[in-house]
Amino acid sequence: MTRRLPFTLTPLPGESFESWTTAYARRLRVTTSELTRALGLTADPPPAVTTPLTVADATGLTPRTFAAMFHPPLPDLPPRTPDALRTAATAGRTSRFCPTCLAEHPGRFALAWQLRWTFFCLDHGQPLADRCPRCGSTQPVRHPSGRTPPGHCTRHVTAAATTTRCGFDLTEPPHPTCADPAAAHTAQQLIDRSLARLRLPPDATARHEALATLTDLTILAAHIATNDRPRRQRTPVAGDLRADTLLTAYQLLTAPTAGRPDDPLAPLVAHHSAGPRPLAVPESWKSASPSLTTRIAHSRDGFLRPIERLRHATTLPTLHPPTTDPTSGEPDPAVLRAARLPDQLWPVWTIRLLDDDSLEPVTFRPAAIAALLLPHSALRLNQITALVSDQITGGTVAHQLGKLTRGPAGSTTLRILTELALACDTHPIPIDYTRRRHLAATTELIDRATWRSFLGPGELRRGHRRRLDFARSYLYELLTDGNLAIASPPYRIVDPARRPAYHEFVLGMPAPLADDLTSHAHALLLHAGVTDEPLRWAPPAHWVHTHDWPGADLEHTDPAPIHDLLTRQHRSPQQVAETLHMSTEHVRQAVRLHPLPRPLYPTHRAGAILPLHPDTSQQHKPGIHYVDPTWLHEQYVTWKRTLADIADEIGCVYSTLRAFAEKHGIPLRPSGGSHHIHTLTGTHPSQLPEPLRSALTGHQAHLRLERFTMIVRHSNLTRAAEEAGVTPASLSEQLTYLERVCGGTLMRRHHPRRLDSPTELGQALHLQIEAHILHDTTSHP
Ligand SMILES: [Zn+2]
Ligand SMILES: [Zn+2]
Structure with missing residues (x-):
């Protein structure tokens, strides 16, 4: 049973327990330890907040009043909370003080002054003092009993071999000053509000924001305090949270030029010495809030690898911090995005980003989709590529993006990818690609009979089975916009030798067959109950704000010259691309959009004869004979050779050559007539003398x-x-x-x-x- 004390000293609002006991003991003319014993508390360790009943008995103070003299317990801080913040948010062994407050209430210290976070007196508009102006000592939280009255410096000073108490009256000038008291006032208010929110549990979001603010201020203040120190001494300590560093941190954090080239944060983060490319967010900044993290990465944009520039959206003209917090338990943006996108970049966007043959589309397009998954994702690169396919690696993506961005349009390319990715998050995507891939995986897509029904009588020829496989792969592409190199097995085309044959199949497909396959794809969707989706789709160009597209617009490509070069001049797609200054992929995709009006090789059977264009770099196909009609005319008409003799020389069939000659207007002599020259094999008439x-x-x-x-x-x-x-x-x-x-x-x-x-x-x-x-x-x- 605790004895009731003769009178009660009510604590001042916000006063610390140590200050109260000191003042109370002095009024009772006992020592502090005698008082705490009388209150039923142990002096050391300090009394627990959970034992105020005896105090209530002894003093009549309510438990609430008593508890207000202690720092409330901190909630569980996330593991990434910097140590300096943990330390700053708990009481230290020393206390700051406001000289003016001390003058008003002699010897009474506020609880808040014990926190490294409290640097400014809101009542008096001046910074708190850290130390005694005379001896430069910090002031202990627990006032030692003795002759020095509270409010006077209690530290020992040694002068001329004698040690005495300093005893300086802490209310005396000089008082600390501040460059911008108004800003310091606002900063302290923000800190106090955040601390209150951090400690009061009800609103998780408010607590989260408060923690983010305090974390950012701590990190900034620590960097400001340690930036000039040698690298090895940069580990921040609680003492680095001072009036000057906290005020500067607050001004940096709220700078209106955040994210702009003149961002005052930049000098603090953007320095980088030669060597490997740095991380977007250095280790010492790792616990910063998403918005500060974005700003740090933005300031370091010039040093970063493409992967990091995408991840932190640093190429956008304005800061774009993630809206979700990776620690909040929500799915990662990459996971959400991957479920809504095809497994490779849409053709039209591929060509807008890149319209030359420097990168192989079969590798570049899935790498570009992985790039679209990067913005704001906290996943590792290999986790992200696994969302696309187990066939591509992070190394591939890094390599492809490195090559893509090495040119002068590099930043533009990354900005387009970033904007496109973020636009995909906020816009509806009318195709459920996951469902499409499932449809392809569980259906044959086209059977033999249907395929045969699409073919003209002349098209049922050798390679029929392979062409059916190709038709399936083509339908897979139509339905999923997917990559055949990483598609599921029946559609997958991995063999590099098979890929050109497939390209040739698609390229040479005449419009009626392409139409049939497109209608068939529509029918497959209807059959699967998909009635509200277009067959194919790509994000519209206006999702991205740019006027300097690195590549061309596929949708505005005139197919006529491409058709002409392919069908009339029998150029290869690569040659067409070279002639028209575009990528081979551009040629191929343009032909998919606008199929050829007639088959590419109408007499494309083995042994067929095609006209040779001696002045062009025509692509020769195996099994086909190329004959220059002018040459044939000369041999037949001038030299009077027989077609049989010429056919022998070419190695083709007589009747095919005869049809070819007829088609090219060569006047044929009656067969068995007497106007041919009969030479022996191997001797050309021009080599024979007259007569x-x-x-x-x-x-x-x-x-x-x-x-x-x-x-x-x-x-x-x-x-x-x-x-x-x-x-x-x-x-x-x-x-x-x-x-x-x-x-x-x-x-x-x-x-x-x-x-x-x-x-x-x-x-x-x-x-x-x-x-x-x-x-x-x-x-x-
Ligand atoms: Zn004050
Ligand atoms: Zn002193």
Whole structure:
């Protein structure tokens, strides 16, 4: 049972327990420890707030009045709360003081002065004093009993080998001053309000905000205090929270130029020495609130890797802090976004960002989607890529973005990606891509019979099965806007050798077939009960505010020149891209938007003949013959070669060459006629001398020449006819024919039936026959 004390000293509003007991003990003329014993409290450790009943018995003070003299217990602070904040929010062993307050209430100290957070007296508009102006000592919270009255410096000072109490009257000048009392006043009000909210549990959001404010102020004040120190001594301490540092921190935190190039925060965070690229938010700033974190990253934008620039949205012209807090337990923005996006960047956006062939779209497009997941996400890069596909890695994304942003348009590209990502969070997306992917994964998409029904009779040819697979992959792309390299197995095209064949399939698809497949995709959606979605969609351009798009606009691409180069000039997509100064992907996607009016290769069977354009870099396809019509004309008309001979040389089929010649307006001679030149294989007519060349014209030219050699040998028509096994009349007729085509007499005649010797022309022909024909015959049996 506690004895009732003779009188009660009511504590001043906001007074500390230590101040009250000191004042009370002095009035009772006892020591502080005698008083606390009388109150039923132990002096050391300090009394617990939970034991005021004996105090109430002894003094008549209500438990509430008693409890107000202690700091209420702190709520559980998040693990990332900086140590300086933990220390600052709990009472220290020393106390600041307002000299004017001390003058009004001699020796009475406020509880709040014990906090490192309290630096300014709101009543007197002046900073609190940290130390005794005379000896420079801090003042202890517990006043030592003794002769020094409260309100006077209690510290010992040693001078001339003797130690005495300083005893300075702390109400005496000089009083601390402040550069901007109005700002300090506001700052202290903000701190007091935040502290009150931090301690009062009811509103979680208000508590969260209060903690964020106090954390930011602590971090800022600590950096201001330690920034000039050597790197190793930068660990902040509670003492770094002073009037000057807290006031500067408050002014930095509320600066109107936050996030702008002249942000006063920048000098504090943006320094970076050479070496590896720094983090957007250095370790010492890690616990800052989302808004301060955004500002720090913004100030360091110039040093950062693309991944970090995206994550903290540093390329936006204005600060854009995340609206959700990663510690609040809400899903990460990347997770939410991934569920609403396709697994690769939309084609139109791919081309807007990049319209050259420097990056392979099959890798770049999923990397760009991973980039879209980055803004405001707290996930690690590999966790983010896993949301896209297990086939791509963070390293790939970093590499692709590095290459993308290395050019002068790098910042623009990142800004577009950032704006697009944040716009996706706030705008409706009319396609449920997750459902589409599920539909593709659980359906065959097209069966053999349906596919066959889309094909003309001429299109059912070799490669049919592969083309059906390609049609399925094409439908997968139509429905999901997904990437075939990372698609589920039936649609996946990983083999780099198969990819060009697929591109060719899509590129060469005539409009009617493309229309059929599009209608089929619509039907698949209807069948799956999807009635309220467009088949395909991409975010509109106005979601992003830019006038300097790095790439071109696919939707405004004129397909006519592309069609012309592909179908009439048989250029490859790469050549078309080069000619039209766009990316190959741009060509491919433009053809998807505007399919070719007719199939790309109408006679694209093995052995077909296509016109050769000698002056262009035409792409040659295996199994196809390329023939220049002008050349064919020359061979056939000028040199009188046979089509069979020419077909032999080309290696094509005679009838195909004949059709090709007809198509290109070459006047065909009647077959078996007498106007061809019959050379031996391998000898071009241009290599034969006259009159042999002319002698080779016509049917049975070789036989005729063979008989001419008999005539020359025998110089006698009858004996030559006997050797040849024909009548002399017939042989004479053949000689006459030969003389006509050679343009002169070959044999001198005494009588029509009696031959003498060869003329000069005949001699020449005979020698030529021996040199070219007989020689060739023996060497090529
Ligand atoms: Zn005061
Ligand atoms: Zn002193």
